Amino acid sequence: MREIAADVAVIGGGPAGMAAALKASDLGATVALVERDPDLGGILNQCVHDGFGLIRFGRQMSGAEYAQVFADRVYDSPINVMTGTTVLKLQRGARGFELHLTGEKTGAALMTSGAVILAMGCRERTRPQVRIMGTRPAGVLTAGAVQKYINIEGYLPGRRAVILGSGDIGLIMARRMTLEGMEVAGVYEIMPSPGGLRRNIAQCLDDYGIPLHLSTTVRQVHGNRRVEGVTVARVEESGGARRAIPGSEKYVACDLLVLSVGLIPENELSRNAGVEMNPITGGPELDNMMMTSIPGVFAAGNVSAVFDLVDYVSDTGERAAEGACGYLSGDKGVLDCIPPIAGDGVSFVVPGRIRRKDPASELYLRVKRTIRGARLEVSASFGGKPDEIIAARNCPIMTPPEMATVSLPSCVGEADRVTVRVVEG
Amino acid sequence: MNVETIDGIAHISGDVSDWKSVVDLGHKLCKTPGVENVVIDRADARVRDIGRFRAMGDVDEADVVVIGGGISGCGIARELCAYDCGVLLLEKNSDISEGTTKANNGMIHSGYDSKHGSLKARLNVEGNALYDRWSRELGFAFNRTGSFVCGFDAEDEKIIGENFENGSKNGVPGIEMLDGDRAREIEPAISPDVAFALWTPSAGYVEPHEVALALMENAIRNCARLRLGCEVVGFDLSSDGESIERVITTQGCVRCAHVVNAAGLYADDIAEYAKDRFYSIHPRRGVLVIFDRLKRSVLRTYLGLAPKNYTKGGGPMMTPQGTMLWGPSAEETPDKEDLSVDEEGLGFVVDKGVKLLKDMDSSDMITYFAGNRASTFNEDFVICNSRRLDNFTHVAGIQSPGVASLPAIAGMACGLVVERRGYGRNKNFDPIRAVRPAFRDTDFGEIGAENVVCRCETVTEREIAEAIRGVVPATSLDAVKRRTRAGMGRCQGGFCGSRVLGILARELGCDPTEITVKGEGSNLLVSRTRPIGGACDA
Known part of the structure; x- marks a missing residue:
């Protein structure tokens, strides 16, 4: 059996993994970057639309362009890049962490490393998770799959599409399919407000006259061999659940149903390795250096929580690399941490624990509902005294799909309690 | 509706638009002495040139x-x-x-419930006993785990008691009535609300x-x-x-x-x-629900409810591949091709699973689908x-x-x-089918250089290509899925679908637009994006 050793093993060669590998290499670690696909870049390779890199590079780039910047740097570095290689198992062994690998070129190989960075990204939610009834014909696909068929393979998976879910990928695909000559009958969203970024509603639907039907969902798929149509229905909220309004059903003819109904962090390797998970983010429990419940195992990007902007994904990769390198040269024990509390208006914060010894960090959060004229406040209590505000900023508008960030000052290390909340300012 | 009985066969004709009435009448007629089975003469029967x-x-x-x-x-x-x-x-x-085969839960019933004296009862007990040999000869997975029929109240107790008597007469080996606590010793996943259970250790499951x-x-x-x-x-x-x-x-x-x-x-x-x-044949539709592999250690045996109908329907079980499966439901339908899942069928299956299992909900459901049973009226x-x-x-x-x-x-x-x-024995008959274990079941020390295509179920390109070139060739995405499990996991083919399609096109030497999900008319792609498009290579 071939054996490979590295200080840091990075699993996943998308934006999080590439940023992590580059940073760890810059910090002097020997790094192995393992990617299943033949190319680095992950899902960015099929993102031919722009809107990437605004924060990091100050300009509009396509996803593929953004990925290429990192891929070029990776290939120009001493990083051991292993594309076309799958990690079958991650476990703790006698000499650190052990990764079981296989790949056509790599062969079966055992990798040992001092630290691991999980950067497997996320996957799309599928039909059963939104309980669509009816038949199972050809022509029900997730938005990401449609994107791959059109942008990478060069094939159309239908002529007339209905899109369920107004998440960003669905919106991007509404425009893409239109530009490729398909008809988009409409975008249906079960929630009363859109799931994607405001700029995507404007640029992908409004500019092309594609209707967005809010508080409406797809109930049923028709057609035995190929999709022939779907039944849509308006929904109302009653007792915390959203139910179809009887009599509001409508048949919409289409040959393709595109599902853009959310993303789930891809954590099967993490779970099997025994990493503790956070039920709200779907990612591992993390500290502010992106370390999981297993010391030496870090997570970066969409595997840790689903981000809206790739720039943040790259940031978390670099942060995880700093954490991994710090771990290799420093304290390997369990660290004393303080958990920031998601207070009023906040659905979750990532990371969920802040190291008392090294607390300065960026905190990512999502709000529960749209707030105009919002004020984001971090408060803390010290020595049993009442909470005081230690960081705050004003935002003209905050919406659930858009992740917000806030920098934590180093004083949180001494706090008894830290709370993040969003109020109407 | 008109009924005419000729040579022990009752013929129903006339207005058969109310399907429930037809089914009820058919079942009633079969209970009449001298009626062996029922034929429906549908005015809308297809005449084919x-x-x-x-x-x-x-x-x-x-x-x-x-x-x-x-x-x-x-x-x-x-x-x-x-x-x-x-x-x-x-x-x-x-x-x-x-x-029907692709939408069957794979339960190898012990034979307690088929009415004593029926053909079903005899063949069930005999067939069950032959599975060890078949599994050895043919190299398919068979787990003899045993099954429980669970009871909650006095009505259940009566039905389960009758089943115990019936099963004993049918010759079901090891059949036993247990109290709830004893049942939970064997199967800890049983809900604490279950008061007693019928245990038949000979039950098991296969992948049909x-x-x-x-x-x-x-x-x-x-x-x-x-x-x-x-x-x-x-x-x-x-x-x-x-x-x-x-x-x-x-x-x-x-x-x-x-x-x-x-x-x-x-x-x-x-x-x-x-x-x-x-x-x-009056089709009886059954909805099946599959769960994420995360749930693999929840349950070991099979759990059912006391049967109160022509079919008891199915309850929670584990497939030989280690995925939890609930169902099927049982719903009469006039249309043999109607495989749609409705709220009622899905709800039936989910409610039953939640009732029978301890601390379980339907949140890790990864897919659901339906099949139609090919029932005749004498059942x-x-x-x-x-x-x-x-x-x-x-x-x-x-x-x-x-x-x-x-x-x-x-x-x-x-x-x-x-x-x-009057055929004689074939002296050259070889009952053995040699199988290579799936990549996912192979020890790490034994594996070679492989390209993993389906990440959820760990299926390699070699395995997919072998299925396509197999003795019974897989020529559609579903056929590949059935043989290899590629696309059967939690992402439901979101990642590997296009790669499997590419491998199919390559191996079959055809254009990707010719590849179907499940045969004629179910093509996944309709055309290239433009005349000179990209490639769809694996």
Whole structure:
């Protein structure tokens, strides 16, 4: 059996993994970057639309362009890049962490490393998770799959599409399919407000006259061999659940149903390795250096929580690399941490624990509902005294799909309690 | 509706638009003394022009033609191979197992519930006992785990008591009534609300499409032949009307000495083509729910509720591949092709699972789908030689516990053919099918350089290519999925679908737009984005 050793093993060669590998290499670690696909870049390779890199590079780039910047740097570095290689198992062994690998070129190989960075990204939610009834014909696909068929393979998976879910990928695909000559009958969203970024509603639907039907969902798929149509229905909220309004059903003819109904962090390797998970983010429990419940195992990007902007994904990769390198040269024990509390208006914060010894960090959060004229406040209590505000900023508008960030000052290390909340300012 | 009973067969005709009334009447008639089964004469029955198929002339011949590539047809074909006859199996779909077989929960029932004295009861207990040998010979997964029928109240207790009596008479080995605590000692996943249970240790489970494939592959190794995409549309009878001379199919005519009707949901149509219809199939739809592999250690055995209907439906169980499966439900439907899942069917399955299991909800559901059981109105198997034709054997009404009974069904059907035709033993018959373990089940020390295509179920490109080039070739995405599990996991093919499609196109030497999900008319891609587009290489 071939054996490979590295200080840091990075699993996943998308934006999080590439940023992590580059940073760890810059910090002097020997790094192995393992990617299943033949190319680095992950899902960015099929993102031919722009809107990437605004924060990091100050300009509009396509996803593929953004990925290429990192891929070029990776290939120009001493990083051991292993594309076309799958990690079958991650476990703790006698000499650190052990990764079981296989790949056509790599062969079966055992990798040992001092630290691991999980950067497997996320996957799309599928039909059963939104309980669509009816038949199972050809022509029900997730938005990401449609994107791959059109942008990478060069094939159309239908002529007339209905899109369920107004998440960003669905919106991007509404425009893409239109530009490729398909008809988009409409975008249906079960929630009363859109799931994607405001700029995507404007640029992908409004500019092309594609209707967005809010508080409406797809109930049923028709057609035995190929999709022939779907039944849509308006929904109302009653007792915390959203139910179809009887009599509001409508048949919409289409040959393709595109599902853009959310993303789930891809954590099967993490779970099997025994990493503790956070039920709200779907990612591992993390500290502010992106370390999981297993010391030496870090997570970066969409595997840790689903981000809206790739720039943040790259940031978390670099942060995880700093954490991994710090771990290799420093304290390997369990660290004393303080958990920031998601207070009023906040659905979750990532990371969920802040190291008392090294607390300065960026905190990512999502709000529960749209707030105009919002004020984001971090408060803390010290020595049993009442909470005081230690960081705050004003935002003209905050919406659930858009992740917000806030920098934590180093004083949180001494706090008894830290709370993040969003109020109407 | 009009009813006329001729030779023990009740014929229902007239306005049969209210399907529930038809089904109720059919069941009631079968309880009448002297009525063996029920035929429905539907005014909307399809009449097909078969002239152009007959005009294709003879394209093939065989000693025995088996109609239907479901698990029954595959089993009968394999058993016939042990005799000195040439077997040809005709399947209308692009793959075997495309009908009822693919939507069966794989339960190998112990045989406690089939009414004592029925054919089902006998074949179930016999068939169950043969699974160890079949599994060894054919290399398919079979787990004999035992099953529970769980009771909550006095009504359940009465029904379960009756089942205990019935099962004891049927000869179910090890059948036992347990209190709730004793049941939970054996199966800790049982809900604390369960007060008592009927335990039958001989129950188990298989993957029905894996069994069908194993049978068909072994049959082909023993010189049976298979025609896929070959639908039977009629027969040419001899001039005296006493035997079948030729089977007319969509691929042309097949001369044969004997015909076995194992056409599942369409067995009544096939019988009608031979002017020998004495049963009607009334489809009973069942919804199945599959859970994420995360739930693999939740349950070990099978849990059911006290049966209160013609079918008890299915409860929670684990497939041999380690995924939790709930269902099926049981809902009468007039349409054989209607495989839609509705809230009622899904709700039935989910409610039952939640009721029976401790601390379980439906949040990790990864897919659900439906199949139709091929029931006749007397709700027993119909396995017999035709009374009108001297070379036609019926294997119809195979519904629960059909998979459990299969080895006995196949043996009995084979016996009927062999006895009638006088075939001797085939000395060269090799009952063994060698299988290579799946990549995911191979020790890390044993694996080689492989390209993993399906990440959820860990399926490699080699495995997919081998399935496509297999003895029974996989030519659609679903066919690849059934053989390898690629696309069967939690992402439901979101990541690997396009790669599997690319491998299919490469191996079959066709354009990606020709690749289907499940045969004709289910193409996944409609065209290239533009005349000179990208490639869809694997």
